[in-house]
Amino acid sequence: MHIMEGFLPIEHAVGWAVASMPFVAYGIGSIKKQIDANPEQRMLLGVAAAFTFVLSALKLPSVTGSCSHPTGTGLGALLFGPAAMAPIGLVVLLFQALLLAHGGLTTLGANLFSMAIVGPFAAAALFRLARRLTLSFAVSVFIAASVADLLTYVTTSAQLAWAFPDPTGGFVTSFAKFAGIFAITQIPLAISEGLLTVVIFNALARFNPQELKDMNVVRPPELRA
Amino acid sequence: MLIEQCAYANRWRRVSPAAKALFALCGLVASxxxxxPLVALAVVCLLTAVTWIGAGVPVGRYLRVAAPAFFFLATSCLSLAFSLGSDAQSGALSLHLTPTGLQNVADVSAxxxxxxxxxxxLVLTTPLIDLIALLRRLKTPEVLLEIMVLCYRMLFVFSEAMHDTVRAQSARLGYATPRLSxxxxxxxxxNLTVQVWQRAHDLHIAAQARNSDGPLRFLEPTFANAGLDSALAAASGGLLIALAVVLS
Structure with missing residues (x-):
């Protein structure tokens, strides 16, 4: 769910850009460190960004009949770590604005915050929490991916509600309106995305256990399932 | 990709990207x-006229590129126009149109x-590769530029791989039911996820085989008349902003 170009008032657009900046700077710093330690990472990040971009062009079947695309934030966060997702997300969102006119330059900060910062960090934290609660691998992946997708859209609704509070009910009413409209497409979508991410990890575990082990996502014994 | 086709095949392809970006920035400031709302709509008309007539972008293609954005604008405006309130007597929730809401919709959508x-x-007149070169001149962090260049290159590789796979899968009825899809x-x-590591590894080997010492280096594209282009863009952009400020 991208906020379109020019939709947010100027103070909000600038504010969200400033709020996203430290995360991007931290991400760039951590990427630089990774590249110094392991030069192969230089190519990996560019390729990963292209993969995320292409993934967002896929059409997901959804229950309400509306077709929508996966955000890939959960998958990316589990594969590459949440810190690296901020710079990758910046590039992907910029490309979506420049190549597809999807999203925009003035709303880049706000979209970055919801899709490449809140989503990935939530996914990584939930995955870790679910594993600590000894839930099965598939259930943990499902929770991480679908809740990350949901939180992304809740953040977008909150951003819109903050920018356009309801004349009578204020922020809360406005938030309910935006969240209500987006819920029609986003809740089935979050479930589809969770299922899809589980199917992806199952296929990876079946056919490419070595790669998955190299990514430190799972510990070896779980791959026999 | 529609935008790519226009970006490479429009009349202003050889105009300096800095000038085009400056004019687009002035357009943003003016809006x-x-x-x-009327003044903002006048700015819209001027900008689209410049894109259609000046750069020679086909009208049909322009509208097709803009269509998804219109859809988002429509759904968001719907929630701005209506206000959710509870009825004083019955306490039931009700939706009603408010004059301030409509004013808000007009302002925001314009x-x-x-x-x-x-x-x-900007995007229909300037190829992405020119924009990346512009960002390089604006001192964007080197790491981000490298991700952009590699991403742009690998985008087409991945989308080809994706289309091939989808065609093979649908030929085997892979998308016949929602469950199968x-x-x-x-x-x-x-499959694509695994390719991420394989292709990155191949690129790394290829770079090393060519004596790579780390950073990727690029030739800057050159544009004749860059100074004149920028001056013209600054003048017309300034005029646009002045018009927007004076009229409102």
């Missing part, structure tokens, strides 16, 4: 500076259309 027209002017999509994405 935010416009005080009334401003949004202006900003969209500026963005479309989910399974096929999972297989497709998993």
């Amino acid at each position: 935010f500076a416009a005080g009334t 401003r949004s259309l202006g900003a969209l027209a500026s963005l479309l002017f 989910l399974r096929s999509l999972g297989g497709l994405a998993a």
